[in-house]
Amino acid sequence: MHELSIAMSLVEMAQEEAERISGQVQALHVRLGPLSGVFKDALLSSYEMASFDTPLQGSQLVIEDVPIVIYCSQCQVERTVDSLQWLCCPVCSTPATQILHGKELELTSLEIVS
């Protein structure tokens, strides 16, 4: 359960940013890929714990799921892959060696009031 330490990093990053521009964070927008190794629900509940008793308590964590996108060397085109258990081109079944998206674990933006 490493989501708690990730949630704590999130709180720290958001708070630093809020202090820098002297504001109060209302929401955090995060992009999360299935290959990041982080489980969405665990991150959401960890965030509540990590933000408790900090200036971020009560702020909302908004998680955008990022699909896995591969570059198929056979079709020479980007394709979205649905299954982590079958990292192949969904059209021609060529194994995917280039993963373009899906590892994201990124704080993209903050909603801040001053």
Next chain:
Amino acid sequence: MTQEPRLVEVRKNILKHNDVIARGLRERFREQGVFVVSLVSSPGSGKTAFLEKVLTLLSPHHHVAALVGDLATENDAERLARSGAPVRQITTGTVCHLEAAMVQDALESWNLGPLDFLFIENVGNLVCPSSYDLGEALRLVLTSVTEGEDKPLKYPTIFNSADVAVVTKMDLAHAVEFDEATAVANIRAVRPNMQIFKVSSKTGYGMEDLLNFLRSSRVGSTEVVVSSKRS
């Protein structure tokens, strides 16, 4: 009066702090010509026995050392020290994985210069270690024949984060009716084209191929530094 919030763009990797430290470590390892290999697997898949064998076989010809991560106890470090290689234990307490900062702390005041190989054994866990870069040049994921064939399908992320898979306890394959073809297919379904080694730490089966691979990977990655170290 309620105020409309404004959207402030941040665009930062949440593990940036870890990644920055890992990058620094990788640079340090490269400069000092030490090839760093990390090991991840579930608890009980034979990481320590495997590492004991690797250290023992490599140490007559190379300078090797190991860092071992565990929640508690120094048992693994004591076992590995029997190989004669310098070993340090990282006790993580309740933390289920190693982070780059723990590796950095454990390496403090350690002169890496004379080392050819440094092995980092992660905490036995197939979930959490996948998110953390430790600055290693090569990550091995171990899976034992006694765990069955479907571990890669259940834990695809860790297999995807690793460079090479090692199937351990091959001496027990027959007894547990291990289906090698299915295991290989499952590994390659979650990590296409992944290189796979099959070994037995007990009998030594497959170890020579693996060691040759480690040696050639090291030479490939640190060619310039290696030659200067030898001269």
